[in-house]
Amino acid sequence: MATRAAREPAPVAPVAKVCVDVSLSHLDRPFDYLVPAELDAVAVPGVRVRVRFAGQLVDGYLIARADGSAHPGRLTYLDRVVSPEPVLGPEVVALARAVAQRYAGTLADVLRLAVPPRHARAEAASFDVPAGPVGAPDPAGWAAYPAGRPYLAALADGRAPRAVWTALPGEDWPARLAEAVTATVHGGRGAVVIVADATDLDRLDAALRTTLGEGRYVALSAALGPAERYRRFLAARRGQVPAVIGTRAAAFAPMRDLGLVAMWDDGDDLFAEPRAPYPHAREVLLTRAQQAGAGALLGGYGRSVEAQQVLESGWAREIVAPRQTVRHRAPAVTPTADDPRDQASARLPSLAWRAARDALAAGAPVLVQVPRRGYLPSVACADCRTPARCPHCHGPLALPSAAGTAECRWCGRAAAGYACPECGGRRLRAAVVGARRTAEELGRAFPGVPVRTSGRDEVLGTVPAEAAVVVATPGAEPVPVRSGDSGGYGAVLLLDTWALLTRSDLRAGEEALRRWLAAAALARPAEQGGRVVVVADGGLAPVQALVRFDPGWLAGRELSERRELGFPPAVRMATLTGTPAAVAELLSVARLPEGTDVLGPVPAAEGQERMLLRVPRSAGLALAGALHAAAGVRSAKKAADPVRIQVDPLALL
């Protein structure tokens, strides 16, 4: 902040390469500034700076110092160094660059996701670090998986093992992940572990506190609040902790000597970043493992198609238990038809009701999984449950209010005289009943048994291992606390499954299985009486996979189907969303790789349309590069209407 006239450049490396915090595509490159002599000591790579850019003061990061500049014009001085804290290390810059390239986005946008906002007070705070070495973890928990203990040994050994881990039913996954982290730290390297939500983070946190010890890791999540979040981020950045756990954004957390990146339940759609350039945390972590030469671990009860792709490409190996062990640990799974004439009570087919009754009689809790209300706000035939469609345009019918007449969500016509095309029934019912209504109905079906609910508003972490009915929405299933030798639900009932299965989403089957397995994995083994009743057609592939507890089988099938259909992850896709004129303009200036499939347009939001671009995976970077360049041409022209570019978006059709 010296006066302009008095400034002179630093004696060595007087040029600062700065990434300005501007998300215009055509400005996505470093700009050169002069370091004034008085800022020489603090203007180190990684610090936040403020610079005059296009007439205004903007924030930025000092990426590097250099002796000279290729810029032909006059260089401006840095306005100031915001803080001497170098928050951005070279590894994170390299990672953010790769992510920006992969997703056709700008470095500035990715850095906004990677570095939490500054909180000056937190920079002064200290962080207590325990002394002493970290012992090796007990690898016994991994013994059920033939590749498990060698995997841990490789981590401790400083190697880079990469694996997709299919957890056994009933597996204490937080403990297993904590052991993998501890093995890595024991071997002298750091670890980053990502989970989908706060509940999973709490579980992992508790396991790490036991296995690795307090003060040797930090948990990062958006829920912390800016000061605490930044304080913990700094502890990681300063190398004070060898492990970071967290949600989505923590995939970018700084970590020295990275030895392991891990993720639990990578199929959860919370891992998709909703802000530009919409990177998926799984991709961030795997890119990171590749760049850092670190190990990688994708774990879950289910298996995503992307994890299957990583396996089939040979990049990672499987960690699975032998079939015999799976059978030994798994509950007995029975599909049952959703036949309204066979209802023991309002919502329960008789088989499900009997399974619940038996479990309760044995003093065990019963888990009932129901889809979230509002998940699919449509209606079905009250008699045969066929989803109701508009007689005019075949759009889905919905109930605008609890008591009103159903109307079409596409054409808006009221469906007054509706008759079911399957059975001729004339009554409609809300397709998905919320957890609370279900709980009330089940309370009447099992008088005298306590009913608990766990849903989005109020998530129960655990429930006692005693007779009770627990109604939960997917992702909010409480874990029954272990009492002596027997833990787990006596019965798990999966209701209203067609709400998941009839979605027109490409991932419907995979997603249904992922949610069912998350619930079913909490049931006791069959030989301790554990039962799962899934109210769905037993011939469907996801139901088959559940019955056999074999998510790898379904993922393999789905992946080969995606290859045939030409959908990610077998190919790379990008969607362009905006007004028809804006999308057309972007496409007209884009120099797409040869052979790019251009599909569409399909209607999007009001006044918007969407185009789909498809290339082989090998041309993915070229496609992203072309789209980024084309976006740059438009942003340089100050094009009015924005076009959203999404590479491999989660929701395709």
Add this chain to the structure above:
DNA sequence: TCAATCCGTATC
């Protein structure tokens, strides 16, 4: 021929 003004473009 030259200053005043406009417009497009780059932004260090």
Add this chain to the structure above:
DNA sequence: ATACGGATTGAC
């Protein structure tokens, strides 16, 4: 947003 360069205009 603002600054700059080149083109354009209009007065001498």
